Amino acid sequence: MxxxxxxxxxxxxxxxxxxxxxxxxxxxxxxxxxxxxxxxRRTTIARYDRPRGDILVGGRSVTGSRDSREQLRYERTYTDGPLYAPVTGFASQMYGTTLLEHTHDAILSGTDPVLTPLPLWNDFTRAHSPGGHVVTTLDRAAQEAAYEGLGGRKGAVAAVEPTTGKVLALVSSPSYDPGLLSGNSAATERSWARLNADPDKPMLNRAVRQTYPPGSTFKVVTAAAALDAGVVTDVDRPTDSPDPYRLPGTRTLLANEGDGCEDAPLRDAFEWSCNTVFAKLGVDVGVADMAATAQAFGFNDPGVRVPFSVAPSTFDTTVDRAQLALSSIGQYNTRATPLQMAMVAAAVANDGELREPYLVERTTTDGGSTLSAPGPRPVRQVMRRTTAERMKELMEDVVTEGTGTNGAIPGATVGGKTGTAQHGVGNSGTPYAWFVSWAQGDRDPEPRVAVAVVVEDASADRGEITGGGVAAPIARAVMEAVLDS
Structure with missing residues (x-):
């Protein structure tokens, strides 16, 4: 037994x-x-069982959390949602996360291991760390000035600090309220369907995810390439440029919007944006040197992140001479995001050195202790220092007596370049109005801000003055906000 x-x-x-x-x-x-x-669903329930960390601008939260008292308890809320949507993105219980809400989701949701000092103990007790915070580089006043300046018109604004690469403003218009997508109700589904069906594409981040023909603002790149290559050695010497200019190998004649461009010196041609002069300069510089300069500014780089991805700006390196002429005045296949053109202006302002842009100053725990602080990114020399000095002079002339006088700020030195970019079949679309610029206060040791503005639905006037009349006042307001801060 x-x-x-x-x-x-x-x-x-x-x-x-x-x-x-x-x-x-x-x-x-x-x-x-x-x-x-x-x-x-246990992981999902746990994810929304506590408030999400916040995204901060100027020391204040532009996000929050609301207790819905449902199974998925906390929903994301946004302060001035449309103003900051191109930066925050959305955090939705149904549709996931985008932009900063996505790139820093682990910190904000409290799931990042760096927030857990005793991971094994937390695994044993099933405790959850509170979400951390993301501190941005944005200048609140500059962001508001850019948003108000666009006034609901289709377009975008990007502003950076030339010496560090800090993104000071990032605005896309029309915008949307990301709080509409936070929950999981039928209303959330309706909002999602409505926003995606809107022909104005309010969820498209035009500042970093949309590329445009940069038009005459690209002449900053062409002028820098011509000076660096030695094609132009004296900005006040005639350039031997005909008006009109026959595109090489074709019978197509390229003309200018105004008079006085025949044989114009680089200074005058830049000031009044002579297409014929810059088309010929691009051809004289050649594809290799034009492409090298464009790439140094950031074109053709698919790896730009701020930290979310930025659509690559493009300069076609396979063009023939006629196509190169058009590419050199910001047409043909040349495309750029507003952030890229702000980088162009920043490189000029910073003596030819370019800092890669960044949007996150640091991340912190819920108690405020710093987790990471990326700081300025590596710098690269885009053009010779002497070339940058000439380019600053040329851009200043545009604002003092050229097409960009609407960008002038009393008590500050401002450089700029206007642009009107043709697009559509047979250039039938309403031109995009551009303005790129930088500003330095009289008491500042160096330029404080570089800005790029594009307005899609500007006046149909096709002259270069369109960029100065429509986009320059917006850039001026942004620059004033930074200089006054």
Whole structure:
């Protein structure tokens, strides 16, 4: 009888061991697959069971969390949602995350291991760390000035600090309220459908995800390439440029909007934006040197991140001479984001050195302790210092007596370049109005801000003055906001 009891006890012990092994297998080996199984809602419920960390601008939160008292308890809220949507993106219980809400989701949701000083203890107790915060580089006044300046018109504004690469403003218009997408109700679904069906594309981040023909603002790049290559050695010497200019190998004649461009010196041609002069300069510089200069400014770089990805700006390196002439005046296949053109202006303002732009100053714990502080990114020399000095002079002339006088600021030195970019079949679309600029206060040791503005639905006037009349006042307001801060 004792033997039977002993056998039964051993069998029960084996069953117990088997149960323990299976439990360990499920909890350790299969934990990952179970956690990520779509049918398992425990992870999702835990994710929304606590407030999300905040995104800060100028020391104040532009995000928050609302207790819905539902199973997915906390929903994201936004202060001035449309103003900051191109920076924050959205955090939705139904549609995921975008922009900063996406790139820093682990910090904001509290799931990043750096927020957990004792991970094994937290795993044992099932405790969750509170979400951390993301501190941006934005200048609140500059952001507001850019948004108000666009006034709901289609377009975008990007502003950076030339010496560091800090993004000071990033605005896209028309915009949307990301708070409409936070929950999981039928109203959220309707908002999602409405925003995606809107022909004005309010969820498109035009500042970093939309490329445009930069038009005459690209002449900053062409002029820098011509000076660096030695094609132009004296900005006041005639350039031997005909008006009109026959595109090489074709019968197509390129003309100017105004008079006085024939044989114009670089200074005058830049001031009044002579297409013929810059088309010929681009051809004289050649594809290789034009492409090298454009790439130094950031064109053709698919890896730009701020930290979310930026659509690559492009300069076609496979063009023939006629196409190169058009590319050199910001047409043909040349495309740029507003952020890229702000980088162009910043490189000129910073003596030819370009800092890669960045948007996050630091991340912190819920208590305010710093987790990471990326700081300024590496610098690269885009053009010779002497070339940058000439380019600053040329851009200043545009504002003092050329097409960009609407960008002038009393008590400050401002350089700029206007642009009107043709597009559409047969250039039938309403031209895009551009203005790129930089500003330095009289008491500032160096330029404080570089700005790029593009307005899609500007006046149909096709003269260069369109950029100065429509986009320059917006850039001026942004620059004033930074200089006054």
């Amino acid at each position: 004792t033997r039977y009891i002993r056998h039964a006890a051993v069998f029960c012990a084996l069953l117990l061991v088997a149960l323990l092994v299976n439990a360990a297998r499920i909890q350790i080996v299969l934990a990952g697959p179970y956690d990520h199984d779509p049918a398992n």
